[in-house]
Each structure stands twice: as C-alpha cells, then as structure tokens.
Amino acid sequence: MIECRVCAGSLSEFIDFGRQPLSDAFRKPDDSTPEFFFRLAVGICESCTMVQLVEEVPRDRMFHQEYPYHSSGSAVMSKHFAKTAHYFLETELTGADPFIVEIGCNDGIMLKTIREAGVRHLGVEPSGGVAELARSEGVRVRTDFFEESSASKIRAAEGPADVIYAANTICHIPYIESIFRGVDALLSAAGVFVFEDPYLGDIVERTAFDQIYDEHFFFFTVRSVGAMAQRFGFELVDVERLAVHGGEVRYTIARAGSRTPSAATAELLAEEQARGLAERTTFDHFADAVGQVRDDLIALLRRLRDEGSRVVAYGATAKSATVANYCGIGPDLVPFVCDTTLVKQGRLTPGSHLPVRPVTAFADPYPDYALLFAWNHAEEIMAKEQQFRDAGGRWILYVPEVKII
Helix, strand or coil: CCECCCCCCEEEEEEEEEEEECCCCCECCCCCCCCCEEEEEEEEECCCCCEEECCCCCHHHHCCCCCCCCHHHCHHHHHHHHHHHHHHHHCCCCCCCCEEEEECCCCCHHHHHHHHCCCEEEEECCCHHHHHHHHHCCCCEECCCCCHHHHHHHHHHHCCEEEEEEECCHHHCCCHHHHHHHHHHHEEEEEEEEEEEEEHHHHHHHCCHHHCCCCCCEEECHHHHHHHHHHCCEEEEEEEEECHHHCEEEEEEEECCCCCCCHHHHHHHHHHHHHCCCCHHHHHHHHHHHHHHHHHHHHHHHHHHHCCCCEEEECCCCCHHHHHHHHCCCCCCCCCEECCCCCCCCCECCCCCCEEECHHHHHCCCCCEEEECCHHHHHHHHHHCHHHHHCCCEEEECCCCCEEC
16 A cells, blocks of 8 residues: 555555656766656545655655756746745734745745845755855855754754745655654744645646656645644645646645634635545546647647658756656657756756757747747747747647647
8 A cells, every 4th residue: 555645544546657757857968877767656645635646756866966947047936936025024024033944945036035135044955056056145045955853953043933935845845744843843833834836726627747747746735735734733824826837826834723714725625625626536537638638749749740840849847857758759759949947958858868958049940839848937938939939930838738829
C-alpha cells in the first residue's frame, strides 16, 4: 500500500505519465552521463483527499546550486510579488519590529520590496545560485531547507515571525509534517502562515496536466488544505483565487481559534464539493481528457511536419518536461525551443533533448507555428511577439485542448 504523506491513508492512483526526467535538469550537449528518471504517477488519498505524487524525488536532486528558475524573469510575476509584499506591509506587518520569513524566496523578488520598506525579513532558500542573486539585492537569506530544525534555529536567533510566506513552494515539499512543526516553532501566537500554489480545481478544469511534474508533489484544494492544517493544530482561515501560473489559490493558515474563518473559505469549499473535487470518478475523467490531449497534440505535430511546416517551441519551462516526454515530442517534431533564461540556453531539455536557444532565434526566421509551452504567460508572450503574428505565424496551445490561434 502507498501511504499518503499527510495522514498515512491509502493512495488511489489515477494517472501515470510513465518515466519522466527531472524537469529542470537541462543538459549540456556533450554530457553523456545517464539521466535520472522516475515514475510520474498521481493518486488521491482515500482518507484526507490530498492529491499527490506516488513517488518522491530526492530534494537535493531538484533544488541545488544550479537551480535555473528565476521568479523575476516574468514581468507579470514581478508585479504580482510587489503587490503581495505591499499587502503584507499594509496588513500583517504593521506592529513594532515586524518580521516576515519566506520559504523558498528564490531570487528575492518579493522580499526586495519588504527590504526597501525597512522591515525585518529572512528568506530560506536551499538553491545556492538563486540565493546569491537575492543577496545581491540586499535581501537577507539563509541557504537551507525550511523544516523543523532550521525553523527552531531561526526562532532562537530572530524571535517569532508575524508572517511565514511561500509561493509555489509548499506543494514541492513531501515532508509536510516537518514544515508544519517548523511553522509551529517559528510563528507568533497571532501570526499567519500564507502560501500560494497551483490549484487542483484549475488543473482539472483546464486539463492542465503539465502542472504535474517532479517538483509539484502536492495538488491542493480547500478541503485537503483544511484537513492538513487541522491535523497539525492549525486552521485554514482564508482563501483567495489568483490568476497567476494558470490558476492558483492563496491559503491563509493561523493557529486554531486565533482568527475567524472568512466566508470565502466556506464558499470555495462548497464549490469544490459541487464539482466533485474529492471524488475518484472526477480524476478518472481527468485522466481520459489528458490522454485525448496527448493524442491530439501528437497527431497535429506529425501532420504539420509531414506537410512541410516548421514548428518551434516557446518557453523551456519545467512543466514542458511532462508534455514533451509524455507525448514523445523530440527534435524530429520540434527542432528547438526558445527561452529567455541564460543558464538554459545552449543546453538540451530534460529527456526529450530539444536544443534550447535564445529568443532571438525565434525570429531568425520566424517559424510557421510556435508550440507555446509557457501557456501560463500567453498574454505577456503573445504581446511581446506580435511581429510573429503579423508575419503570418500561428500559436499552438494544448490547454485546455489542442488548438491553433
């Protein structure tokens, strides 16, 4: 029996994407060392309804010195994190000598605004390269994994935190009990633990199966987060839908009884119940829809190739590893992928080995079609690449279904 990482209940597996590589393990072309693969499968806990991966990838394989994702790489996300920082400054960080801790601060994009406001802060970031970028912006960072032991050390050195925040991080962490024990050790009596992650409701509704990859271990709902918080002595007191990254929810958790839960929490919980987001049949239907998208995308790319059309991909995202490897998209169908991230350029995508080129290659010359792996930034990218459309180019999307625009 496979056990739930939250409550030790039984997992019921509903989809298997087969052997998948590490989503951010971009390889040098001359690298002949064996790639790491694991079975990417997902199940739902029959007890607490938490949806999660069946297999855990060791954390040091994913988050390390050369971790390539930079939160500040998107103008949309930069604005989002500035807005988030101002929200905390206006609400939770108004007392005497307030203190905020961010779990997985990445390159410091959110805490930079906190620092500029003169508020005491600390980022906890295990990936050394992005931690150094945060420090270069004047952000205080501890290069470490957040867990009970590191949280206790922070409390001893810094005192209690008024806010513990994480963006696109808590869903990455299988050892969730240690996270909550760390929050318990560090959070002030009246403080809040706030995290935002991809929302399972949006993933199911949009058939956004590429949100499932090695780094995303948990897939949260209001029901499963509420049960998780309660299990560790906390209470879910507020939720907020977010449009970023293809649909997320921001969860606010406090010590049990310290705050009154918002109406929004009950409303979204009722919506989930109506949609069947805790029922196995819902996920069986999701798995069927994923298979249809895979078949349609492969058929389209093969047809365009056979017709002599040129297709390149746009955005060497972590999520694209799932799409490319599950659908079998290699250089025979898509000769390369363009990306703005310098450390990815000149390398090959994990598993599928698509060459990663700078965005300047996109217009040299423009392809007939562009497969948009970074679909969650579609509006931003399409506005930037308007000349591609003006030249007759067309975008291929696969969320929620395969279509050409």
